[in-house]
Amino acid sequence: MTSTAGVPPVSTNDASGVKPRGRKLTGYWLILPGALWLLIFFVIPFYSLLASSLFDPDGSVLTGYEMTWHFGNYWDAFDQYKGQLWRSLWYAGIATIICLVVGYVLAYAIAFKAGRWKNLMLVLVIAPFFTSFLLRTLSWKLIFADDGWVVGFAQAVHLTDLLNIVGLTTTDDRLLATPFAVIAGLTYNFMPFMVLPLYASLEKVDLRLIEAAGDLYASPARGFFRVTFPLSLPGVVAGTLLTFIPAAGDYVNAQLLGSTNTKMIGNSIQSLFTTQLDYATAGALSVILMVIIVAAVMIYVRTAGTEDLV
Amino acid sequence: MSHLDEAPSPQTPATSGPSRDLRLSQLTKEYASFTAVKSLDLVVPQGQFFALLGPSGCGKTTTLRMVAGLDVPTSGRISLGDTEITYEKPYRRPVNTVFQNYALFPHLSIAENVAFGLRRRGVKDTKQQVADMLELVELTSQAHKKPTQLSGGQQQRVALARALINKPEVLLLDEPLGALDLKLRRGMQLELKRIQTEVGLTFVHVTHDQEEAMTMADTVAVMNQGVIEQMGAPIELYENPRTTFVANFLGQSNLIAGEIEGREGDHVKVRVQGALASVPGDRAHSESGTGWLGIRPEKVLIAEAGEPIDAPGDVITGGYVTDVSFVGVSTQYLVRMPWGQELMVFEQNTGARAMLAVGTKVDISWRPEFAFLLDASQDAKAGIEEE
Amino acid sequence: MAEVDRRTVLKGVGGLAFVGGSGLALKYAFNTDDQKQDPSQLVAKDVSESDKRLIFSNWPEYIDEDDGDYVSTLTQFEKDTGIDVKYTADVNDNNEFFAKVKNQLGSGTSSKRDLFALTDWMAARMIQVGWIQKLDAAKVPNLHANIIDSLAKPEWDPGRDYSAPWQSGLTGIAYNKAKVGEIKSFKELLTRKDLKGRISMLTEMRDTMGFLLMVNGGDPENFTDDEWQDALDLLKKARSDGQVRSFTGNEYVQDLASGNVLACEAWSGDIANAGDENLVWIPPEEGIMIWADNMLVPNLATHQDNAEAWINYYYEPEVAAKLAAYNSYICPVKGAQEAMQDVDPEQVENELIFPTDKTLSETHRFMALDEATMRNYEGDFADVTS
């Protein structure tokens, strides 16, 4: 969104006196492929989305939509779908936190404890990508089936009761079609996006620094929180973003594993775009989601202070 | 001569209670296919400045790591006074390390790095101590920078400050001055020594630099291939090396093959290329068979053939000068002896006599009390550092 | 000084140009056109003779298949005519399919299909915006001769000039009798405690809302906005109570068979086709919704003759009987009941295929909606279901 239009060319040294004209032009030529890419795959779709968010809501696909600067769409969309918006952020947030905790342990084990199994474990982390997203998610439907052994086991150990108390399920006799199932699906599907960046940054942590912390009276736990964890922060930030952003906009998990009470904003946008063909509301809702996510990411990155970590 | 026999004197601070000597016994570290440290026995008296000297890869770092608790010994014991710490967790040992690679925390500022140890031990107000410590290593103005913004020498000083601030019972220094330029290095050496005397800590200082080891340490241990070849006060090591490795690694030595004739009173007689030389009994480390007669180049006297040599001693004649290099305070000669060996001779430029030219026929001589005798089974070239 | 001024000015001008350009682009570059087309202008050259093919999009599990000695109606058609039929089951939901083809048909380009089957209201909508070609009555004599009376004159295509019903069907309730006790009414579906979270409903607004209107005592063929709102509230409540597990398209059968769903709103033929004797379909006490799926030839179809041959073929009573015996949906062809005697005598009296007049009198259609109302209602409904 930022100044793609005003990008200066790679500047040649001003002090060098006479600037050869050709050199200056080379700069422009070099950014051309990038600029074209940006134009085709970002600027145009984004403008299209922005335009549709300002369509006259009385239009329709059959009669045509006209852009009338109808900013009211934003308020209408927000007001109507704030529940789904809030729910999406909430589900994505929980899934991200679970991914972070579980993924950190996993990445830590791979980076420091796996020894010669390291490569195998990394392959296993990305192995789910070898099958399609839809199939993987659908298979959870079988695993969590109401009459399946997972539900039976969860009931036997009173997990279902616990989930019911904390509000992640709505009854104690099933897991499918509950917030729990949706969050579990999100966690499962986006876990590799958490583990890989975490692994990459943990891998870079110099073991000698951890030793030095131990030498300086830090117990393993303190050494972890004072040294290992801060040094892995770039991975934590990258992983949480790569997990949270797609999770917040996801609709497949809610569609396949959830119920009508667990619909996320992605489902609303999808339905508005593809079945209701209400482009105005769909566009406005997409822009709202985007703004919320960009704002959240900016605040988050600021607070995490990753710019200090080189 | 009496000073040679003097035992190294620990500078034990008056305040100390029962002795807290660092004691390594039978310490061994084996890796899968390689023994890095072999059955090492070592006592570092409390409050001593102890230098561990040896060529690269001889096991110095490995030894320090076991003392710090970062590596677990394969066998043997480490104790501090009466407390055994062989298997104690590193963060429970009153031992700190200045790492060879500094190991500064890149995400913390210099001041935070220095305060790290104090903080972990629950000290609330670290400000003053950190400021004092940074003052000591002359880094006050860098306190808020990150380690990557510092030069190598500055980083090394931070590493030093970070360990020193904890006033550990034993401070392990793994070549802490390696990256400093000569001037800074000399300054830091004095500073280190001063701090050590002041706080009375036990320092175990690993270095490549024999001069550094000799000027700073109360005791020097020369390590080679996982074992300590010899340990003692610097002067003792220099004057009376027990192995060819020490003789060559610490300074330079002329080693001449000879037949040991046997003990005669408190001297041992050696036949060297026809001439008979004698070595004091306490400097003879072999008593029969063949041996290496050792003499330091600066202890060798030289004179033109036939000219009188001013101090009586064992004399060998028939050499001629093959190389002369003038180094200001002294002149270094290479003298080819009749049996083909070239001996080094360093002569003070007192001005008493003109420099000898290449090709001059010469006689050489040395005082028997400066000679030493080593077992001939050792390699005469051991410990010579290739440039 | 001058340099600085020039720069500032340039920057200002650039900024203004950027904002202005963006504004213009937003205002004019992305508007969508009216999608109305004139079908008489969009007739493709018919290549049926030279290129003996037919591309047909239909709903899943909606046609008989070869099985051992049994030769399906489709295979028979191919044998008789030499036409190669490319039959794809890619219609899962009327709206979804509409979205799939609207860019082409709306802009007057080819949808790459010769024929597709859509439910009454969607068929009506497409005919209305001119996306559908007129059928040549001379080429589909069987259609006009054999179509059953109840389907012959829909208000949206009174002469069946544009459309030909593939099958007609009833919407009612299905349940898994191995897992749950008898269910008689739609109201039970919405209220029974043992069904909480274990029922599903269809995303077809007209089917689902028709029942909700009837549960409230209304008439789907004639209702007011208030009645609509009450029915919608009822649906919302069922949803927020967690009674409804999901709103689905054709895929509800899997959930019903696997036991995740115990009972659901269902299309009559699907359950008979599922081949699971624990699954039963019943007409709810409140009434039955009736509908038909209609074959339509879109603009710029290149094999209209073949499509018409196909339609004509399926309106032969023997063919229709074979298809109906497999599908268990209402057969739109007169004389098929007699022909069924030869095909499968057991099915002659099957009310699902050949409903009695009494049954037909209990069925309801959904009120015809104008485009604006339809959009509102679709929107209201989608808000609850997605």
Ligand SMILES: Nc1ncnc2c1ncn2[C@@H]1O[C@H](COP(=O)(O)OP(=O)(O)OP(=O)(O)O)[C@@H](O)[C@H]1O
């Ligand atoms: N993890 C290990 N596995 C196998 N061999 C090792 C390992 N660590 C060290 N060694 C070997 O042990 C020997 C001693 O290593 P150490 O690091 O103690 O040497 P050093 O005396 O400190 O050398 P330098 O002066 O170069 O620092 C070396 O030969 C080294 O290759």
Ligand SMILES: [Mg+2]
């Ligand atoms: Mg080392």
